[in-house]
Amino acid sequence: MSAPLPSVLFVDDEERILRSLRMLFRGRCEILTTTSGREAVEWVRRRPVHVVVSDQRMPGMTGVEVLREVAAHSPATMRILLTGYADMDAVTASVNDGEIYRFIEKPWVAQYLVDTVEQAARVARHDFALAAARPAASAASPVDTAVAARVAVLDDEGALAAQVRELLPAAVRVEHAPDLEGTLELLADHDVAVVIARLSSADGDVADALKQLKRLRPATLAIVVSSLRDSRLLIGLINEGQVFRFLLQPAPRELLRRGLAAALERHAHLRTQSDLLQRHAVDAPRHEPVATTTGRLLQAWRRLREAAMLRIA
Amino acid sequence: MTAALQAFPTAPIASDVASRDATNDADARDRAPLSGLAGLLLPTEPVRPETSVLDVAQQFLDSRHAGLLSLPVVAVGGRPVGMISRYELMRVFLQPYGRELYGRRPITALMDRAPLVLPLSTSIDEAARTIAAHVRSPITDDFVLVDDAGYAGTGLVLDVLHAVEHRLAERSRELERAYARLKASQSQLVQSEKMASLGQMVAGLVHEINTPLGYVRNNVEMTRAALGDAARLVSAQQAVIDALTGEAEPDDDLDTRFAEVGHLRTRVDAAALDDLCGLLDDTVHGVGQIGELVLNLKDFSRLDQAGLQKADINRLVESALRIVAHVLRKRDIEVVLKLGEIPPLDCAPAQINQVLLNLLSNAAQAIEHERGRIVVATQALDRRVLVVVEDNGKGIEAEHLSRVFDPFFTTKPVGQGTGMGLAISHQIVEQHGGAIRVSSKPGTGTRFLVVLPVSGAAGAAP
Known part of the structure; x- marks a missing residue:
């Protein structure tokens, strides 16, 4: 039996975007959607999510804030920002705080988005498996950074x-x-x-x-x-x-x-x-x-x- | 006597005088504003003190002296000693035996011994002042011009008047130009304020447009792919049906076609087509939204000042709210609309838009907490329309309240406000014959009230 589909969480305050994305990814992954940043973070806390794709400008929580929280709770989850407008502060924060994998602008190219999310999902599944195989030890032990760096x-x-x-x-x-x-x-x-x-x-x-x-x-x-x-x-x-x-x-x-x-x-x-x-x-x-x-x-x-x-x- | 005259030096030969370059009147007037009195210099040949009255009268007949009221009397060495006017000669000659009594006497007997003498370097303005203090009515004399070397020539009072007039005209032109420049730079300021507020809007608008564009594009791409599947399904089914009904000889690949139909049917079924319809509904909605945003944007980018039209203020309010929607939504600000029955208003809609946009974005910016609320109310009162924009933001300090309509007054950080928004709003409302008022309580909120006459500036009470 093949591995279960990776889970991908889409966050956007526009329902129609979510509907469109659900359709695009149907059959390719387990799709989770929400219009609320807080709910997205909750989700990642409760269950493994391989990829989070979030909008930036949303009421309540910005996309970067969502992704930063996601990274804190689940470092192995891959983070992608999908946004309609890239102001410099948001992009800078997405690098420095969100450590995102990709910054994708709306309107997106369907194939590129599918490829990117699938690629991210592969990486995340690998990392999830790795983390499961080596519980706690590697994540917790501090790495000696200074040696011969x-x-x-x-x-x-x-x-x-x-x-x-x-x-x-x-x-x-x-x-x-x-x-x-x-x-x-x-x-x-x-x-x-x-x-x-x-x-x-x-x-x-x-x-x-x-x-x-x-x-x-x-x-x-x-x-x-x-x-x-x-x-x-x-x-x-x-x-x-x-x-x-x-x-x-x-x-x-x-x-x-x-x-x-x-x-x-x-x-x-x-x-x-x-x-x-x-x-x-x-x-x-x-x-x-x-x-x-x-x-x-x-x-x-x-x-x-x-x-x-x-x-x- | 003027200081200029007292400072006059006694110096060389006057015979040089006649050999100076002749200057005609027209030239003199053209040059006047450039070089003071020097520009008005006429190289008049003077008379000697010992010349007889009759000879002087003869000289007045000389065509070169036709334009002169008086002739200078200059001693050897170039020192002007007096001035003799036609008027004086005529007065004497008109007396009984005047000609016989005075004709043979030297001109010194009749001349004015205290003529007006001005240095060439005198400015036109100063000359005009001196002449005004000196002149008698009727004007009977011109004046003498001197330089370091003594007598230089004569100047006409009339020329000085022309020169002054010329300068006044020049100055008023300069004022006009300065005024025009000022007006241009003000409209430039208005423009740049508009651009600055538009710049802030653009970020949001791009986002507002790209969001529907995002799902519209995605939906269309998916529809295209689905239509491809549907077309293949139809042609595969047709081939199978044709073979079954005997319309055509079954091809070798009938089995493959069967398999294809089976496969495609899982992808193109009634449910999938239903979903597709839903996507296309969204697409139509999205395209409509984009169209609406572009229309709003067009309203705001209109630069025409004149365009007085009948406009529905409630619609203007709604359109301005759509433009700032993203800012309000991003900060979770609740908008309460209390729109009354308002008669159509004579106004320049683009300008009123600018006022509303400015008040709304100020209101949004004033709110720093999370329970933001903006109330926009309109109401008709007599022949006037009231628009209220009220926020529950941080309010304006009392000492700032009286200055909020001043140009360049801003409490926003550098780069965030031009300080022109409310000044321009104020101007626009006044130009419409209306008024704008503000009241505020720090920590509680701010309320702006705009009153506009229904019939525009023309119908406003004086």
């Missing part, structure tokens, strides 16, 4: 690198690269836990590189610091780059510190349980790295790919 800071100014150095314990190696080539070389030669990148332009190589990087090194977590209030850029970084944190420049010290600590811990966790890596799967970038890529940069990419191949082999 290496952090790369891509920062053309250097101030960010200095701040990161100051915030981390001495056992963590902080490497500073002023440009993308330098960063890629670091990544090719070492196992880098976290990349902190200062992003100064939306259409530059850096955003593209972060997306490519996630495909080659899913265990490497990215923290982006930027003054760009560009929700589209950030949605791209979520869906195609699974960016771990997005901090608006100047990044408050405490936020940066907490982001770094969380990233190092998550990385250590991912290294011990490589099965979890699927959670960090990304969509194919909408476009290939820009054509202006220099020879040196191409060289760095090639080395990084080879290193990734070796690792897999």
Whole structure:
């Protein structure tokens, strides 16, 4: 007998959206729907839910709040935001608080939504099974994050690198690269836990590189610091780059510190349980790295790919 | 005598004077506003103190002096010593034996020894003041112009008048331009306030539109897929029926067709088609909602000022409420509508919309707790319409209450309010011949009252 269907919970204050989604997913999963954020959280508390797909703007509770609660009660549940309008604050919160898997905008493309939810459901079922097989122990035991961890800071100014150095314990190696080539070389030669990148332009190589990087090194977590209030850029970084944190420049010290600590811990966790890596799967970038890529940069990419191949082999 | 005259230096030759560039009157008037009195300079050839009265009279006949009321008398060295006017000569010559008595005497006997002398650098305004203090009626004399080198020429009082007039005209044009600029920048402000409030609206509206668009698109995609299944089912069934009724030779693949019919029937059954109808009902509803939102948006983006129309204030209220619906819904704010029977109102609907939108979004923003409530009431009273917008928000401090209609007054954080919303609302209501009042109690709420005459600004009581 085949495994029971995964359970997917849809949250939206518009009944017609829920009706439409029920129809779309009929036969593909066990469908739960609610117009109330609170009820959604209740549901996740009471029973296993593999995927939660939530609207953002709802009376009472926002989607990000719902997803944050869901993550707290059931970390293995995959979280997707499906929303009609992406204001920057909501998108930033969805990364930093909701740690969402995908940010999907309405109106959605039916096939893409089906594929994304099914993919998320596969990952979640795997994780649920894993958690069941290793009760309590792995989740509770603190992971020693500092051991041999290496952090790369891509920062053309250097101030960010200095701040990161100051915030981390001495056992963590902080490497500073002023440009993308330098960063890629670091990544090719070492196992880098976290990349902190200062992003100064939306259409530059850096955003593209972060997306490519996630495909080659899913265990490497990215923290982006930027003054760009560009929700589209950030949605791209979520869906195609699974960016771990997005901090608006100047990044408050405490936020940066907490982001770094969380990233190092998550990385250590991912290294011990490589099965979890699927959670960090990304969509194919909408476009290939820009054509202006220099020879040196191409060289760095090639080395990084080879290193990734070796690792897999 | 003026200070300018007292400061006059005694200096070189007057014979140079005639050789200065001739300047004609028209030129002088054109240049006047640019260079003060220098622009009005006429290089009149002066007479010598020793010249006889008869010779001076002869000189007045010279066509070059036709436009002059008087001729300057200048000593050797360029020092002006007096002025002789046609008027004075005529007065003397008209006396019995005047010509014989005075004709051979030097002009110094008749000349005005204290003529008006002004330096070339004098400004037109100052010259006008000095002339006004000096002038006699009738105007019999022009004035003498001097520079560092002494006598420079003469100037006409009339030219100064023209120049002053010119300057006044220039100034009033400048004022007009400044006024026009001010008006333009005000309408720009009105515009940017409108854009700012629209900008806040856009976020919500995009969401409001994308939500129905979301299920409409999804429903249509699913319907298309279902129709494909239905078409395949119909053709498979047809093939089977044809084979059974002998209409056609059974194909080799009849079994496969049978299987296909069986499979497709599980997907396209009466229940599925019923669901499909439900989806299409939703779709029609969604498209209608999008259409309505776009229509509302169109109302608000209209920039025409003139468009006076008969409008139903209740409909305007409802349309404004739809625009802010997302804000109200997001904050769980209850809206209580108490709409009365209102006669159609002569107004610019787009402007009244702006006022309502402004009052409603202010009301929503004032509410920081979770039991938000906004009451909107309309009522007809005599030939007037009353609109009340009342919230149970944080209220307005007494010291701020008198300033809420002031331009640029805002208590909202930087970037959230232009401080122009209520100022513009106030202006719009006044232009409609109406009035807007506010009362508020901190911690309890705020009430705005708008009174508009039914017959528009034209019918408003003076």
